[in-house]
Each structure stands twice: as C-alpha cells, then as structure tokens.
Amino acid sequence: MPTFTAFTTLSDKSRAEALGEALEGVTPEPTGVGVFEIEDGSGTWEVGAYFIEAPDEIALALLAAVHQAAEFVVSELPEVDWVAKVRRELSPVRAGRFYVYGSHDADTVPDDVEPLLIEAAMAFGTGHxxxxxxxxxxxxxxxxxxxxxxxxxxxxxxxxxxxxxxxxxxxxxxxxxxxxxxxxxxxxxxxxxxxxxxxxxxxxxxxxxxxxxxxxxxxxxxxxxxxxxxxxxxxxxxxxxxxxxxxxxxxxxxxxxxxxxxxxxxxxxxxxxxxxxxxxxxxxxxxxxx
Incomplete structure (x- = not known):
C-alpha cells in the first residue's frame, strides 16, 4: 500500500495548530496529522500529514495560503517492510555496562553486560x-x-x-x-x-x-x-x-x-x-x- 506525506512549515504556534486541525478535514482524509516545533531555536513549526491515497494538492495549497504557511511538499514513500529494515540496519549498542539489542541479535549478547532487549518494531529509544x-x-x-x-x-x-x-x-x-x-x-x-x-x-x-x-x-x-x-x-x-x-x-x-x-x-x-x-x-x- 503506498503512503504519501505532505509537510509544510510556519512561524506561529497558533496558526500551526489551526492548520493541523484543518488538515483533518481534507479529502481524501489523512491517516495522521502532526504539529510540532522544530528544536533548532528558530521558532519554526512543522505541520505534516500522512495519506494512503494521493492528497489533493490544490486543497493543500489553499490551506497553506489561508494559514500563511510555506507550500506543502508532497512525497510518495516507497513500500518498505520497516521492521525488517530496522533489523538489518540497527546493530546492538554497548553503552558502558549496558547492551541494547533486538531478539534477532540475542546470540550476540556478551556475558559481562546488563542486557536490555528492545524489539525493532519499538526502535525509538533503543540506544541507537x-x-x-x-x-x-x-x-x-x-x-x-x-x-x-x-x-x-x-x-x-x-x-x-x-x-x-x-x-x-x-x-x-x-x-x-x-x-x-x-x-x-x-x-x-x-x-x-x-x-x-x-x-x-x-x-x-x-x-x-x-x-x-x-x-x-x-x-x-x-x-x-x-x-x-x-x-x-x-x-x-x-x-x-x-x-x-x-x-x-x-x-x-x-x-x-x-x-x-x-x-x-x-x-x-x-x-x-x-x-x-x-x-x-x-x-x-x-x-x-x-
């Protein structure tokens, strides 16, 4: 199943939140909408949405104009087995006495560590x-x-x-x-x-x-x-x-x-x-x- 993303930025929290709320009403509907501040000290807010159908780029352009946001950047993501990808790319991590690993790497756990098992599907915060x-x-x-x-x-x-x-x-x-x-x-x-x-x-x-x-x-x-x-x-x-x-x-x-x-x-x-x-x-x- 294809996935489409649409992202834009703007410099005001209230307008960003209003744009995020407005995005929830577009057709086709997004499967998720996010609004967050970019942590670089610039005061910039990012608003994004995910779709399983190609979004209406004209509707997105109108929303961006109404909320004084940058033009939406729309992308189609390739179909990826993300868990398999994470398993391939995230090797175990040693941090002092602690060893963070997935079950697919269970045979690599050394004897002299405190093991911490985190599955690839739950990869954020794994130690990587x-x-x-x-x-x-x-x-x-x-x-x-x-x-x-x-x-x-x-x-x-x-x-x-x-x-x-x-x-x-x-x-x-x-x-x-x-x-x-x-x-x-x-x-x-x-x-x-x-x-x-x-x-x-x-x-x-x-x-x-x-x-x-x-x-x-x-x-x-x-x-x-x-x-x-x-x-x-x-x-x-x-x-x-x-x-x-x-x-x-x-x-x-x-x-x-x-x-x-x-x-x-x-x-x-x-x-x-x-x-x-x-x-x-x-x-x-x-x-x-x-």
Missing part, C-alpha cells in the same frame, strides 16, 4: 539514538564512581530503556512515566520482555502529575530524555521532586541547546557534574545542591 546512548553512558559513569540509588524515576520514558537499566542494577522498583498512553503500553511490553515485571512500574503522566510519582518523591535519580522546551519547563518541578544531593540525567538536546538548559537548572538549584556529546546531541548530569 545519541541521546539514549548518552544517558546510558552517563548512568554507567555514576555507577563506576560508586554512586548508588534507591529511588529512581524515568520521566518521558518512551521504551523505558533507561528505567530498565536502573532496574537491572538496583533492587528497588523504578517508576517510568510518559505523557502518551501508547508509549506507556510499549514500555510495559518491554518491561515484560526483559523479565522486569514488578521491578519497573509504568504510568501515564505529564511530568510528575501522578499520585504514584508524587507519593514516591523525592527521587535521588531522575532520567529525562525529552526535548529542550519541556526540560526547561520541568526544571522547578524537578527540584520539587528531587532529593538534596540527588542526580538528574538529561538529554534530548542539541549541543547548542545545552547551555540554556544548564542555566535553567542552575536557577533551580542544580550544579553541572558532567556534559557529554555524541555527534550533535548533548547529555547532562546534574546534582541538586545541598
């Missing part, structure tokens, strides 16, 4: 992305220094790979949360596949807005591999839910966004412990001042 690998390496660095944690949370957990890494090395139950229920279900499936049911507890929540999270605070380690904007917004909430002397491992950041995040967290009482970069992505390790 520089931000996830950076977080795992930052966590491993703290472990190498002899740091131990009893109360850990993974905010914006995605596949829950970071929460599972913590559960692999500490006996206490780790809390994992995501704002998206589908992500929570993916996290729960991964937890089960790794034999960690009861060791990682997954909840749907925005930030710390869940009784299971507020009831467990303060945390002595919090992972948050999300985006610059949400990280900055969460800074005071992190401080409210973090123990004195507690650590944060933050990523989802482009290298040139890291200083702004460091400053936001300094204002909330955190000091930078370590900054690492993998290609264009930065990972920050912070500690809350005592």
């Amino acid at each position: 992305h520089g931000t996830t690998k950076g977080c795992l390496e930052a966590f491993d660095a703290l472990l190498e220094e002899g740091t131990a944690f009893q109360n850990v949370a993974d905010i914006g957990c995605g596949t829950a790979v970071l929460a599972m890494a913590a559960a692999r090395v500490f006996p206490e139950t780790v809390l994992a949360s995501d704002i998206d229920q589908v992500a929570v279900e993916v996290a729960e499936a991964n937890v089960a596949a790794n034999g960690l049911v009861g060791r990682v507890h997954c909840v749907e929540a925005a930030g710390f807005d869940h009784p299971d999270l507020s009831g467990r605070a303060p945390f002595d380690l919090i992972f948050a591999n999300i985006l610059k904007g949400p990280l900055i917004d969460l800074a005071p909430h992190m401080a409210a839910n973090s123990a004195e002397g507690g650590y944060l491992i933050l990523s989802g950041l482009l290298v040139d966004q890291a200083d702004e995040v460091i400053e936001a967290y300094a204002q909330s009482g955190y000091n930078l412990v370590r900054r690492a970069e993998i290609v264009e992505w930065a990972t920050l390790t912070l500690i809350k001042a005592t």
Whole structure:
C-alpha cells in the first residue's frame, strides 16, 4: 500500500495548530496529522500529514495560503517492510555496562553486560539514538564512581530503556512515566520482555502529575530524555521532586541547546557534574545542591 506525506512549515504556534486541525478535514482524509516545533531555536513549526491515497494538492495549497504557511511538499514513500529494515540496519549498542539489542541479535549478547532487549518494531529509544546512548553512558559513569540509588524515576520514558537499566542494577522498583498512553503500553511490553515485571512500574503522566510519582518523591535519580522546551519547563518541578544531593540525567538536546538548559537548572538549584556529546546531541548530569 503506498503512503504519501505532505509537510509544510510556519512561524506561529497558533496558526500551526489551526492548520493541523484543518488538515483533518481534507479529502481524501489523512491517516495522521502532526504539529510540532522544530528544536533548532528558530521558532519554526512543522505541520505534516500522512495519506494512503494521493492528497489533493490544490486543497493543500489553499490551506497553506489561508494559514500563511510555506507550500506543502508532497512525497510518495516507497513500500518498505520497516521492521525488517530496522533489523538489518540497527546493530546492538554497548553503552558502558549496558547492551541494547533486538531478539534477532540475542546470540550476540556478551556475558559481562546488563542486557536490555528492545524489539525493532519499538526502535525509538533503543540506544541507537545519541541521546539514549548518552544517558546510558552517563548512568554507567555514576555507577563506576560508586554512586548508588534507591529511588529512581524515568520521566518521558518512551521504551523505558533507561528505567530498565536502573532496574537491572538496583533492587528497588523504578517508576517510568510518559505523557502518551501508547508509549506507556510499549514500555510495559518491554518491561515484560526483559523479565522486569514488578521491578519497573509504568504510568501515564505529564511530568510528575501522578499520585504514584508524587507519593514516591523525592527521587535521588531522575532520567529525562525529552526535548529542550519541556526540560526547561520541568526544571522547578524537578527540584520539587528531587532529593538534596540527588542526580538528574538529561538529554534530548542539541549541543547548542545545552547551555540554556544548564542555566535553567542552575536557577533551580542544580550544579553541572558532567556534559557529554555524541555527534550533535548533548547529555547532562546534574546534582541538586545541598
């Protein structure tokens, strides 16, 4: 079955959201519509739609004009078995003591690692992305220094790979949360596949807005591999839910966004412990001042 995409950009959030809503009413109908801010500091918003029939390019042009957006770029995607493609192209990743792999690579798992199984169909957040690998390496660095944690949370957990890494090395139950229920279900499936049911507890929540999270605070380690904007917004909430002397491992950041995040967290009482970069992505390790 062919798939068509249509993408445009504009510089105003409200107009982008209005265009996204209007796209849902075009004929043929899109199977999905997305509106998000491009994380490059430009203030640009991207609006996209996916179709299983060729979209009406005249209707798209009219919508772009009405909402003062750039002309839609329409493309037809080739038919691809994406799971098979991911299996071919995503090799296992070692990040310190952690080894992230798919079931098709189960025979490659070394004896001296903490294994983390993530299926190819759930590939985002597997460790192949520089931000996830950076977080795992930052966590491993703290472990190498002899740091131990009893109360850990993974905010914006995605596949829950970071929460599972913590559960692999500490006996206490780790809390994992995501704002998206589908992500929570993916996290729960991964937890089960790794034999960690009861060791990682997954909840749907925005930030710390869940009784299971507020009831467990303060945390002595919090992972948050999300985006610059949400990280900055969460800074005071992190401080409210973090123990004195507690650590944060933050990523989802482009290298040139890291200083702004460091400053936001300094204002909330955190000091930078370590900054690492993998290609264009930065990972920050912070500690809350005592």
